[in-house]
Amino acid sequence: MGSIVSTEPRHSPDEPLDGDDVALLADLARIAQALDPVPDGLVERSLFAVTLAGLEAEVMELEYVRVPRMSVRGEAPPIEARTITFTSESVTVMISLSPVEGGRVRIDGWAAPATSLRVELHRPGSVTETTSDQDGRFVFDDVDRGPASLVVRRADDAGSAVSTPVVEL
Amino acid sequence: MREATPLLWHTVRAQGVDREQADDVVQTVWVALVRNAMTIKEPHAVLKWLLITAKRASWEAVRKQRDEARRRTELPDDTDEGVPTLPSSDPTPDVEVLTHERDRGLWRALSRLPERCQTLLKLVSLADRPDYKAISAATGMPVGSIGSTRGRCLAKLRDIIDVQGESWEAS
Incomplete structure (x- = not known):
């Protein structure tokens, strides 16, 4: 007979939650948060996304994010350049973020198919607008960090507006 | 929102969604809640609705990511078995943290x-x-x-x- 170490259960499933159970659960929650922290600002980005939902623009999909692999979970947003691609049925927008003086950010954008577009940069409490050139390129050269969403519509107002999910600049 | 976001985050991450996509999925779920607020009849069913929506959105995100990864993979030694990298169901094995x-x-x-x-x-x-x-x-x-x-x-x-x-x- 093999000697399987059987352990006599010492804790009954039927006992009501006691102090230790509550402490265990609290520790589990804390550890889960330490191992995979909820990103900074996610609640704020979500709130902002909800307010933007009122614009009735079709929300594009976040397709592809290229981050230099130096950035570590849960830390402040990476300072180095990032490229993000958004897609919808009618248009694809790629933006490249790069740091500029004073901890601010430059956004270089490119929309395809190439056409003249009105591009709005929505921030909590403000909207800035620019237009893309005929190649679909646009720039916001000096913006604050924080949550932001782009709303894109054709300059001739044909078709409907599309917006990007809220990203952290 | 502040209370339920961690729950949504970890639910989404547990489905194998990477951190960047998970950020997007959580936002989408909140926006969907507001868009569908009228159709959710019982207020206490909101969390349930959020979690179900989060799971579905996560599956969708994982599926898209796999398709995407497959499309991008053009390595000669790519096998016919398909999926090049399966997202891990355990997003954070590094207990050293x-x-x-x-x-x-x-x-x-x-x-x-x-x-x-x-x-x-x-x-x-x-x-x-x-x-x-x-x-x-x-x-x-x-x-x-x-x-x-x-x-x-x-x-x-x-x-x-x-x-x-x-x-x-x-x-």
């Missing part, structure tokens, strides 16, 4: 429980007030058995802790 031996012990003990116990206990621990209906929706366990399953899982966890002599004790 935990600085206290006590925490590592507890996490090790948790990892020795059956999968459904792990899922349930994580969900219960993250929910502010355990909402059995929502947890039932998220885990697929019947509402009626959640209380007893939780009791069983906690009892097992405490047995493991006792037996393996882990250093966890209620502080």
Whole structure:
């Protein structure tokens, strides 16, 4: 007979939650948060996304994010350049973020198919607008960090507006 | 929103969605809630609705990501078996992040429980007030058995802790 170490259960499933159970659960929650922290600002980005939902623009999909692999979970947003691609049925927008003086950010954008577009940069409490050139390129050269969403519509107002999910600049 | 976001985050991450996509999925779920607010009849069903929506959106995101990865993979040694990189169902195996031996012990003990116990206990621990209906929706366990399953899982966890002599004790 093999000697399987059987352990006599010492804790009954039927006992009501006691102090230790509550402490265990609290520790589990804390550890889960330490191992995979909820990103900074996610609640704020979500709130902002909800307010933007009122614009009735079709929300594009976040397709592809290229981050230099130096950035570590849960830390402040990476300072180095990032490229993000958004897609919808009618248009694809790629933006490249790069740091500029004073901890601010430059956004270089490119929309395809190439056409003249009105591009709005929505921030909590403000909207800035620019237009893309005929190649679909646009720039916001000096913006604050924080949550932001782009709303894109054709300059001739044909078709409907599309917006990007809220990203952290 | 502040209370439920951690629960949504970890639910989405548990489906194998990477951090960047998970950020997007959580936002999308909140926007969807506002868009569908009229159709959710019972206020206490909101968390349940959020968790179900989060799971569906996560599956969708994982599926898209796999398709995308497949499309981008043009390596000659790519096999016909398809999917080049399966997202890990365990997003964070690196327990080294935990600085206290006590925490590592507890996490090790948790990892020795059956999968459904792990899922349930994580969900219960993250929910502010355990909402059995929502947890039932998220885990697929019947509402009626959640209380007893939780009791069983906690009892097992405490047995493991006792037996393996882990250093966890209620502080």
